[in-house]
Amino acid sequence: MVHSIAAIDIALWDLAGKLWNVPVYRLMGGPTRDRIRVYHTDKAKKVPPHGIYKHSGTPADIDHMVKAIARAREQVGPDGAVMFDAHSAVPPATLIQLAAALKPYDLLFLEEPAVPGNIEVFKRLKQHINIPLATGERDRTIWGVIPYLQEGVIDILQPDCNHTGGISQMRKIAVLAEAYHVPIAPHCTATFLGIAASLHVVSSIPLFLIHEFYPKNAGFNVPGLTRMDFKLDKQGYIGLPPGPGLGVEVDEKLLEQESKKPQSYRWPGAKLKDGSIADY
């Protein structure tokens, strides 16, 4: 439901911005900043959990992840940001061990430390892990987010504009986060339509950390289908999203062509080595 509402909500803001001939962030009291810090860049890298479906909890398994993170830190240097995405795939006990080993690499945050659903798991992890915890891509409304904040288990919130009901709801989540001094680092794997919607939100809220940004990932973004002007500077920032509205152009002809292609969706279906189903 909320993913569908998100698309409608984003279109409505686009329309309103175009009607009044302004970028969406200007309808929301923005801009609150001049440019937006994004990743991945030369100065900000996120490391995925290697062998996402293969966690065995052995020293070799942990060492593998530590090495990847050490490499990322080397690449970005001491003035860069390294993030680790546990992707809800690393069991709590292993994650606690891993986090202890990661301490020297100064992670910006540890993402999705556990599968959402049982706040007690997050409390346990927060107690044992001395690295900021980030989560939120699977939490869909203000009501999904409030327990993390109330229990103080999350340091950084990662709402996804396209998951959470769009610009309207993401903005509300940012307000809750502001009340708890928790910055927003939006999750984003959408096309420029979704990217722009999310960028307009962070252009108009006070408390923000860094934005996930994959402009050229063909997996999310069919080349040429959606277009948005942006420029990445050397420090890893992009400018404010253009307008009016979202400031995105959709190639409707290409959209029609793409939609005519046979849709080859495959359910992810993560499995462990023994053939059982894994979280991912």
Add this chain to the structure above:
Amino acid sequence: MKNRRECLASLGIAAGSLAGLGFGPSMNQAMGAQDKKNPAANVADKTATIKITKLTATPMQRKVFLKLETNQGVTGWGEIDQLETRTAATLARSLFELLDGENPTRIEYLWQKVYRSHRDMRGGPFMTHTLAGFDMALWDITGKLWGVPVYRLLGGPTRDKVLMYPTPKATKVGAGPSPFAGTPQQIQQHVKNIENARKRVGPDGMVMFDAHCALPPPFLIQLAAAIKPYNVLYIEEPAVPGNIEVFKRLKQHIPIPLAVGEQARTIWDVIGYLQAGVADILQIDCAHTGGISQLRKIATLGEAYQVPLSPHCVTTDLGATASLHVSAAIPLFLIHEYYASISPRGLVKKNWSIDKEGYASLPEGPGLGCVVDEAVLAKLAKTPSPPEWPTRGRLPDGSISDY
């Protein structure tokens, strides 16, 4: 990209025929941006070159009116309430340093710039009440620039009309300020007042009781038990803010909804009540809490805890209209306070009215949709109004009480 005119042109319609196409009066109002009478209609570049150029802060009776001007002839109005007026006007003029030359449509940025300007004044009432005046004026300017009522910039309207009180069907009985003795006779007096109010409004009306922080907790608990039969909508300000434990105790013993918030100034003041589950209704005041921007954020917190907003309001029609724009744009709302008698005659021309059932029509814009008569304002400003510190809170023994 198409701008509004091109969008409409591509629909093959002219502005005059909008009403016939199902656009409401608000949409026609939006077209007011093209009207010669709205200076904003002629601003070609509304984002890059528009700048705040001037502030006029005018103390008037117990309020301060703020007028913000821009280099494009578009002006915005705001109201500072509940501060000593000379102090407030001076503070506003000083803070204007932070707004001068800025783009007035960057409301959230400017809110943060003022609010966080001084770490040790952050969040205090002098700061937030003054900021409220600025915030209202910035929304007013921005609405005028885009040619729409402010509630449309807030994603509204979420409702067609806004329920108001006091009306013949919704009345509030006050407890304070009154010397408090705690005798049965005094309890009976309050009970009698509430019983009479219930008789007046009938079973389909609303009675609220304002404890006004004036009744000590044990007394309020006794009183609450005695007024149970009269189905009070809520008890307002059951205790002085500051110690959440007092609210927890009252919540545990009083089976009537508790309303708090007129002295809560930011999201951070409000979250404690919500997290402790002691507030059933939030009575935030737009003019106390940093204006439209912060009132709206507080409404979002209320929504997360399913606690409706019932705004406190003792401003002139200018501040009341600002508050109404928020009520017109949020999902969870109960009832809005409003006293027409607070506005000096002829000072503010507002763009909404209250119907027989006690509902206000949506405040139409552009902007706040209020016109301030500057000649009347100048005249009122000349009438001496010496600063008046309330001295009502006195007990019979001469000691100071809450009120």
